[in-house]
Amino acid sequence: MPVLLFESVCFESLWAKFTASLAVSPDEPMSSERIVVPGSGWESFITRRLAETRGCWAHCRYMSLGRWLSQTIEDVLGDEQAPNRDVDALTWMIAAR
Numbered sequence: 001m002p003v004l005l006f007e008s009v010c011f012e013s014l015w016a017k018f019t020a021s022l023a024v025s026p027d028e029p030m031s032s033e034r035i036v037v038p039g040s041g042w043e044s045f046i047t048r049r050l051a052e053t054r055g056c057w058a059h060c061r062y063m064s065l066g067r068w069l070s071q072t073i074e075d076v077l078g079d080e081q082a083p084n085r086d087v088d089a090l091t092w093m094i095a096a097r
Helices: 011-022 040-054 065-077 089-096
Strands: 033-036 060-063
Touching: 011 040, 033 065, 040 060, 060 065
Parallel strands: 033 060
Antiparallel strands: none
């Protein structure tokens, strides 16, 4: 599972990189995209904007950074070796600072 990380100070250039990465067909037709978003409002924005430009947008999972990290650690280490942690712990640590 490759991880693509995009960063920019301008949203439109970031959006262009993101949509260009989606133009490449996935290896498995029924695979889903995992998209890490900072808040739930981005889920609606991304879904609507991609549906407008692509005609249809499905098979994606939006995740917070903490949930994504927990899921990735479990995928790599397996259930038995992955640390038992609260998936939202990272969110609380960031919010507490």
